[in-house]
Amino acid sequence: MSKKVTIIGGGPGGYPAAFILAQQGVQVTLIEKDKLGGTCLNRGCIPTKVLLEASHVLRQIKTAPRMGIRVQGVDVDYSLLRKHKDSVVEGLVKGVEKLCEARKIRLVKGTGVFEAPQAIRVRESGEAVKGDAVIIATGSVPAKTPIPGADGPGVINSDQALSLEQVPPSMVIIGAGYIGLEFAQIFHGLGAKVTVLEMLPQALPNEDQDVAVELERALKQESIEIVTGVTVKEISGEEGRKRVRYAAKNQELTVEAALVLLAVGRRPNTEGLELEKAGVKTEKGRVVVNPFMETSAPGIYGIGDAIGGIMLAHVATAEGHTAADHILGKRHPLDYKAVPRCIYTHPEAASVGLTEAEAKKKYGEILVGRFPLQASGKARIVGGSGFAKMIAEKQYREIVGVHLVGPHATEMIAGAATAMNLECTGEELAHTIHPHPTISEMIMEAAMGVEGYKIHSL
């Protein structure tokens, strides 16, 4: 008899796990209370990238005259853009639904709640679902902040920001992580005056300092205001006329805007699952798992944002893959050493592995290979600013971190992630033939830098 597996949550962690299992003959029941695709497809990666793409196109149109292309009468119909965004999302959700159907996955609409370790009840219908294993893939929700007035009118989170009826004339974004910066550029591009406030001393606090500096510089150049090292004291005022009071360098300042967007991170969505009935240990709301994604309860796995850690769609997918493999008897612990992180602003930024500071802390002596975008022939054609930076530990010159800023950085980082996953050293990448003219040559040149030489830069 074939195995039965129940998956709670049909996001980028849950549905890939379901598909992998179903293809190996496992009977999968997928419980999803909303639309398939989760945050990524409905409220995260995909819709934000549609809006960013629009702002990139707009930027290209504005820079087109430099190539002799005359453009007149450009304006944005925000309601059409929203429709386009919704149709992209809808198409992708339908695609996932079709795949579910084709793979004979039993899709149950509703909220899964544990009654016993392997017994789940669907709250809405009361249906009981039993199986040999359960995967918890319930994702995350935007985090709240204790700032006074944060729950007042005109203060929105990223979910709400995507469904705004119209572009506000001005916006204060609290949090300069990748979500905050992407939204800053979306709304700035659509015509809003944007101010970003960050508590920590650098934008993108978890990223390499060079990346943060470069991005901050580029965004400021577009006249997006970014203030770092601030303490937000209070949000007040009515919708349309919000005031944010904050302290920076011992000075108390106030910024006014039509809307305030909180981009202060996300927290695991595990409330109401009644995990204690299943014997699943949690820690500050996140499901605790081992490298095979097993929770403290036998046969119950946790993946994706629900387990905290790196809250990214592709990490959820990898975790789902690991859990599915484990259920199928293939034991490969998940290694987080080569997780790419992408920021889809203009310029794009993408990283994999350690930042320079992290690498220094871990290895002591490191080697850093740098290559400026300006030295790349293709980059001159495409335009933009940025760099490639490769970090290797000194003993074997294993590549431990790659950081890219510039056109197509988010596409190119996969190459670096492949190299790192295969435990490449600078030598192999420096000798990997990269096509010319492409911006990807930056990676090869940075690898040469690690090895102590360069071709196109000094």
Add this chain to the structure above:
Amino acid sequence: MATEVTIPNLGYTMTVAKILNWQKTVGEPVETGEILLEIETDKVTYGIESPASGVVKAILAKVGDEIPVGGLVAIIGRTDEEIDVRSYPKEKKEAPVPEKVQAAGEKETLPPVVPTAGGRVFASPLARKIARTKQVDLSGVKGSGRSGRIRMADVEKHILEGKPRRLEPTPSVGPVKVAEVIPLTTMRRTIAQRLAQSFHDAPHFNLCMEVDMTAAKELLGNAVPKKTGARLEVKLSLNDLFLKAVAVTLRDYPLLNARLKGDQVEILRDINIGLAVALDTGLIVPAIEKADQKRLWQIAQERIDLVERARQGRLTLPELERGTFTVSNLGMYDITFFTSILNPPQTGILSIGKTVDRPVVREGAIVIRPIVQMSLAIDHRVVDGAVGAKFMQDLKQGLEKPGLLL
């Protein structure tokens, strides 16, 4: 019509050949059968003859290059023929092309990490680098990655668990100063691989015995030197008697004249006794064919010829690959006793020391007799101790009453 000159396959263990020298240059006329170049394999040097008459149109490999079997090395054509060298090779030959073909003139600066002759080892570049630095032979490391791929952690675990398998020392490692680095010759590399493999795969054990050579020495002393063709005489040595005795005795012990192949033992039809010959460059084992059926004179004659040609590097591949059992004699170096490592895929090897006068007890009295000590190493997967012991007993009888052998 141009003719391609390729590296011929000279035997089943041959995969590559090193170019030793070119006897012809580009533009020089050449006749069919004329020696074009000389190559070195793991066993022999060999002259490649021109397959056609004409002119050497192109030489595609330099002295020192290692070219796989089937690899193109030269093109012969008519004087007036226009040949575009870049268009060669025209089509893929069926000959196997090993992956390790080195581009002309390009040498890997670091020694190969995976010296085993066996299958490809999958390991990450980092794992390879660590293995190289720490001198770990990756073929002995268990990989934990997908499909058994060896990763950094596996090499580190292997070292922590105790037995890193050494490769050649690299100059900068440790407090010992290296005076000179000698790259392995093709022959040396083969010896290293084959013997390491033999020692690793075949569980050896040794049986030791003393033989009284009084009668044998008498027999040889009485033998009249014989005239053979151009040579004036062939002096019989004790070694010839050993070879003959071993060959004759082997007739009754087919398992010692056999080889293990997978799940089967192949008993070999002929008894071809290999004799280990030490050269400056390494060890080589040419074999005397059907030694059990040959007269002592013939064995002596063939032995002298094989040893001489071995020293000149002029042995043929069949001579080197036909051995079914090996005899190693270090008597001339005053070694009285030693053991050997099996010469794979053979199942037995006899090691013979120097015959020396020793006091022995005969009929209650101490007398002086010429005594030789020998040891038989056996592949225990194929042969058990009792069989080996009986073989040794029969061999001893044969040598102590040599008249029975002849």
